[in-house]
Amino acid sequence: MALKLADYRTHVFNDWCPGCGNFGILASLQMALADLELQPSRVAIFSGIGCHGKTPHFVNAYGIHTLHGRVLPFATGAKLANPELEVIVHGGDGDGLGIGAAHFVNTGRRNMDMTYIIHDNGVYGLTKGQASPTLKLGVKTKALPKPNINEGINPVTLALVTGYTFIARSYCYDVVHLKETIKKAIKHKGMALVVVQQWCPTYNDINTKEWYNGEDRIDPATGKPVPRLYRLEETGYDGIVHNPDETIPKTLAALAKAYEWGDRIPIGVFYQNEFVSTYQERISQRIADYPGYPPAKQVIADEHGKPVTGIRKLLDELKVTG
Amino acid sequence: MGDDFIWMAGGPQGSGVDTSANIFARACCYGGLHVYGKREYSSNIKGMHSYFQIRVSPKEIGAIVDRVNLLCTFDAESVVRHAWEVAPGGGIICDTEVLGTKISGIPSLPSPFFEEFNKTLDEKGIHPETVGDLLSEVKKSNVRIYAVPYLELLKEIGKEIGEEQLSKITRMINVLTLGVSFGIVNYEQKYVDKAINMIFGKKPKIISMNLLALNKAYDYARKNFKDAGFDLKSVETNEERIFLQGTQAVALGKLAGGCRIQTYYPITPAADESEYLEEKQVFEPEGNMPAGAIIVMQTEDEIAAITMATGAALTGVRSATSTSGPGFSLMAEGLGWAGINEVPVVINYYQRGAPSTGLPTRHGQDDLRFAIHASHGEFPRIVLCSGDIEECFYDAARAFNYAEHYQTPVIHLIDKALANSNKSYKMFDPGRVRIDRGQLLTAADISGKTYQRFEFTDSGISPRLPIGTPGAIFWYTGDEHNESGHITEEPMMRTRMVAKRMKKLETADREIPVEERVNFFGDEDASVTVVSWGSPKGAILEAMDMLRKDGQKINFLQVRIPHPLPKDYIEKVLNKAAKKIAIEGNYSGQLAGIIREKTGIPMDYFILKWNGRPMSADEIYKALLLITQDKAQTRQVLTGGS
Ligand SMILES: Cc1ncc(C[n+]2csc(CCOP(=O)(O)OP(=O)(O)O)c2C)c(N)n1
Ligand code: SF4
Ligand SMILES: [Mg+2]
Numbered sequence: 001m002a003l004k005l006a007d008y009r010t011h012v013f014n015d016w017c018p019g020c021g022n023f024g025i026l027a028s029l030q031m032a033l034a035d036l037e038l039q040p041s042r043v044a045i046f047s048g049i050g051c052h053g054k055t056p057h058f059v060n061a062y063g064i065h066t067l068h069g070r071v072l073p074f075a076t077g078a079k080l081a082n083p084e085l086e087v088i089v090h091g092g093d094g095d096g097l098g099i100g101a102a103h104f105v106n107t108g109r110r111n112m113d114m115t116y117i118i119h120d121n122g123v124y125g126l127t128k129g130q131a132s133p134t135l136k137l138g139v140k141t142k143a144l145p146k147p148n149i150n151e152g153i154n155p156v157t158l159a160l161v162t163g164y165t166f167i168a169r170s171y172c173y174d175v176v177h178l179k180e181t182i183k184k185a186i187k188h189k190g191m192a193l194v195v196v197q198q199w200c201p202t203y204n205d206i207n208t209k210e211w212y213n214g215e216d217r218i219d220p221a222t223g224k225p226v227p228r229l230y231r232l233e234e235t236g237y238d239g240i241v242h243n244p245d246e247t248i249p250k251t252l253a254a255l256a257k258a259y260e261w262g263d264r265i266p267i268g269v270f271y272q273n274e275f276v277s278t279y280q281e282r283i284s285q286r287i288a289d290y291p292g293y294p295p296a297k298q299v300i301a302d303e304h305g306k307p308v309t310g311i312r313k314l315l316d317e318l319k320v321t322g
Numbered sequence: 323m324g325d326d327f328i329w330m331a332g333g334p335q336g337s338g339v340d341t342s343a344n345i346f347a348r349a350c351c352y353g354g355l356h357v358y359g360k361r362e363y364s365s366n367i368k369g370m371h372s373y374f375q376i377r378v379s380p381k382e383i384g385a386i387v388d389r390v391n392l393l394c395t396f397d398a399e400s401v402v403r404h405a406w407e408v409a410p411g412g413g414i415i416c417d418t419e420v421l422g423t424k425i426s427g428i429p430s431l432p433s434p435f436f437e438e439f440n441k442t443l444d445e446k447g448i449h450p451e452t453v454g455d456l457l458s459e460v461k462k463s464n465v466r467i468y469a470v471p472y473l474e475l476l477k478e479i480g481k482e483i484g485e486e487q488l489s490k491i492t493r494m495i496n497v498l499t500l501g502v503s504f505g506i507v508n509y510e511q512k513y514v515d516k517a518i519n520m521i522f523g524k525k526p527k528i529i530s531m532n533l534l535a536l537n538k539a540y541d542y543a544r545k546n547f548k549d550a551g552f553d554l555k556s557v558e559t560n561e562e563r564i565f566l567q568g569t570q571a572v573a574l575g576k577l578a579g580g581c582r583i584q585t586y587y588p589i590t591p592a593a594d595e596s597e598y599l600e601e602k603q604v605f606e607p608e609g610n611m612p613a614g615a616i617i618v619m620q621t622e623d624e625i626a627a628i629t630m631a632t633g634a635a636l637t638g639v640r641s642a643t644s645t646s647g648p649g650f651s652l653m654a655e656g657l658g659w660a661g662i663n664e665v666p667v668v669i670n671y672y673q674r675g676a677p678s679t680g681l682p683t684r685h686g687q688d689d690l691r692f693a694i695h696a697s698h699g700e701f702p703r704i705v706l707c708s709g710d711i712e713e714c715f716y717d718a719a720r721a722f723n724y725a726e727h728y729q730t731p732v733i734h735l736i737d738k739a740l741a742n743s744n745k746s747y748k749m750f751d752p753g754r755v756r757i758d759r760g761q762l763l764t765a766a767d768i769s770g771k772t773y774q775r776f777e778f779t780d781s782g783i784s785p786r787l788p789i790g791t792p793g794a795i796f797w798y799t800g801d802e803h804n805e806s807g808h809i810t811e812e813p814m815m816r817t818r819m820v821a822k823r824m825k826k827l828e829t830a831d832r833e834i835p836v837e838e839r840v841n842f843f844g845d846e847d848a849s850v851t852v853v854s855w856g857s858p859k860g861a862i863l864e865a866m867d868m869l870r871k872d873g874q875k876i877n878f879l880q881v882r883i884p885h886p887l888p889k890d891y892i893e894k895v896l897n898k899a900a901k902k903i904a905i906e907g908n909y910s911g912q913l914a915g916i917i918r919e920k921t922g923i924p925m926d927y928f929i930l931k932w933n934g935r936p937m938s939a940d941e942i943y944k945a946l947l948l949i950t951q952d953k954a955q956t957r958q959v960l961t962g963g964s
Contacts, residue, residue: 040795046633063807064633064797064799065801073621073626073633074633078633081637082788082790102623286604295634295639295641296637299611299614305756305758307578310607318570319563319564320564321351321562322560322562
């Protein structure tokens with residue numbers, strides 16, 4: 001029986017604020033899963049703590065709502081033990097780039113075959129609107145007593161220098177673009193990052209729907225707003241590494257694009273490189289049976305509870321008499 | 323010389339103390355002797371003092387004692403630090419060069435050392451200026467001094483092997499002094515050769531070089547120190563024995579127990595375990611099963627280590643992480659997530675001197691209460707403490723059974739003394755390991771049924787299904803949740819869920835047999851009862867033997883599972899004792915406090931030690947003796963060890 005969008009929904013009451021950008025992200029995710037017809041029981045959706053963290057509860061797939069900042073290692077452990085799982089990680093900008101920044105960096109260099117979606121709303125939504133690590137210097141969102149005193153982290157540039165092999169940006173309101181981007185990320189072989197520009201109508205009164213739409217920038221010729229977001233693909237930009245020699249030039253080109261912000265914000269795939277070995281491949285080089293007989297599938301005892309791990313050789317190595 | 327013989331090698335870190343001790347110990351093992359080795363090192367890579375004490379006996383031994391029979395020194399500092407530890411009739415091997423060294427001029431000796439050292443000298447009324455002066459004083463208590471011209475001998479050896487470079491040949495000081503040691507005790511050379519071959523493994527050039535150096539030094543000692551008065555004799559044995567350190571025993575137990583994912587962030591003394599596991603990652607097939615392998619992941623920090631192991635455990639794999647105090651402190655929040663989500667994850671926790679960085683390479687037993695209480699909130703956990711290296715093996719395997727059966731984190735407490743001690747044992751029996759996976763379901767078990775991960779049951783244990791299993795969907799969350807794993811803040815559900823989880827601790831308390839939770843040694847009807855946990859076990863047992871020889875009756879309750887505490891059993895034993903004594907490697911008597919909390923029974927005496935060194939059989943014996951003679955203070959603080 002073909003899987004339908006409804007098969008990926010739960011009956012859990014959704015308590016996000018009206019107009020929250022998370023709704024678009026959730027819908028795009030469910031559409032992507034349905035398009036790819038991924039069996040819900042093969043999918044594991046992990047999330048951190050924050051408004052975004054509730055995402056798995058709304059998706060009919062195995063859902064794991066973890067700790068603030070720690071979602072990546074939780075997900076890594078599961079993927080490592082059972083590589084057959086389709087692991088999708090949802091994180092907040094505070095979650096992944098503040099408290100969890102060490103994991104953001106180190107997950108990149110492992111290049112596990114997973115998808116990581118950051119809900120970038122510029123604020124700590126669930127704790128009532130403090131500045132998140134992506135909020136730019138000097139910006140004062142609604143709940144801040146004073147303008148932001150720190151410079152913002154750019155997750156795209158950070159990902160480029162920490163080993164992510166698929167790096168894209170999308171927008172919570174453009175559900176088709178986001179859905180397609182998530183699908184690309186899922187299909188990508190390696191660690192994929194999708195940064196989603198997300199509105200938080202309750203606390204981020206700067207990067208609003210109207211701001212992204214460019215409603216403050218009316219084109220005198222057409223009398224219409226000039227949107228801030230533009231699609232990389234439409235400019236002829238190609239971030240895909242087609243042969244290993246392109247790795248550095250494409251990284252540099254992507255970095256240049258990643259620095260664009262303000263009046264022109266690119267969305268789409270900045271960089272993709274499938275020539276880098278995945279963690280799974282690296283493990284398989286050491287453990288030939290890993291793909292077919294991963295940790296989660298290994299039999300450890302016979303029916304009487306007798307261990308089946310052959311440690312006799314190891315004990316023999318320690319032998320001194322007899 | 324009695325039954326046992328104690329050899330000690332001391333020198334700067336990085337100068338091969340460990341290698342020479344390893345060779346010494348192995349050579350003794352090969353000759354059928356039993357060995358117990360204690361390694362002491364500082365938090366430094368090169369230069370600071372380290373030493374290795376090897377106790378050898380025809381009988382099995384489980385502890386150190388405060389005595390050295392033959393001290394083998396690489397440098398002046400080692401002579402100064404350990405000279406007084408040599409027992410009458412013993413000997414000290416040193417370089418002729420160091421005799422003229424001024425004691426006050428040894429740069430690596432810190433001022434607190436001199437405070438103690440000068441006190442000893444004042445008591446003895448002596449004032450040695452040089453190492454030679456000191457040795458002359460030591461000689462008066464019937465200790466022989468074997469001064470050997472290290473450099474001269476090494477140069478001769480260098481010539482023979484065609485190596486003139488000084489820095490290369492001085493690297494062989496350890497083998498040189500080893501050769502002198504074996505020559506003095508007149509030990510059979512074939513065992514020493516075998517040990518050298520084993521330690522230097524696949525490097526024939528290095529083997530032949532070292533063998534040459536060793537034999538030369540051996541002959542030198544035989545020729546010059548004939549009248550040594552020691553004879554270390556091999557003994558016949560058919561017993562199959564292994565020689566290993568605590569971290570290896572834990573690693574092997576985990577493998578036998580089916581651990582397939584291990585995460586860790588490097589920390590002393592836990593990291594040895596993970597490195598060993600990684601090296602031995604792929605196993606031999608057993609029977610007609612495929613081989614299998616463990617994945618060892620070095621993480622970015624301990625927070626990642628615990629959360630990654632937990633994420634892995636959700637898929638049904640047995641997973642663990644291994645750390646010591648600073649790492650476990652970071653794991654607290656992750657531990658709570660595993661607790662509220664009922665995840666079987668094992669933490670092998672190697673205690674060391676604490677708090678904070680504390681004594682990073684030294685022994686301590688300060689973390690029992692922390693292991694029991696770490697993380698906010700209330701959730702069940704099981705804490706398991708090994709008392710010796712063999713227990714480390716079986717406990718490491720068993721920890722997973724508790725974790726899976728009760729679906730909750732298990733903390734396996736070990737300590738530095740166990741981690742870094744070496745001991746010979748009768749071959750372990752992997753056949754004794756049993757695997758109990760608890761209520762672990764498969765797709766077939768739930769087919770046609772609605773499955774809820776946190777279903778309410780009488781025991782508190784809900785049948786568990788790995789994520790990814792076809793035919794079901796459920797959720798995990800660190801928020802309070804309902805039976806299917808969705809967030810809830812409803813007061814009734816909260817009340818029931820907390821109680822359900824805590825129920826598992828009661829179930830564990832009821833189900834785990836007392837034999838797995840305590841060891842009882844000694845005379846049932848003794849009026850003196852010692853209560854302890856962890857590595858003091860070996861020293862306590864030896865001290866009890868000494869007391870028995872004095873005609874004292876005594877028994878010893880070793881607590882192996884302090885949480886949940888087998889309180890009825892402990893109460894029964896303690897109620898029979900007129901003198902109740904807690905022996906612990908911490909300041910406050912943590913186990914004693916827990917026992918008092920759970921049973922209302924206070925201890926009468928405390929023997930405590932927190933100076934970073936393990937307890938010796940002698941110091942426990944002396945402390946217990948004072949108690950039996952009614953001459954002891956309530957608290958006796960042990961300070962032995964250098
Ligand atoms: C260790 C820890 N510290 C603090 C918190 C409180 N906390 C909950 S959500 C949150 C911030 C969430 O911000 P973000 O990750 O951007 O997610 P959003 O709510 O914006 O989706 C914080 C600080 C926590 N849950 N855990
Ligand atoms: S606070 Fe912001 S991010 Fe959170 S639910 Fe409300 S709108 Fe969404
Ligand atoms: Mg946020």
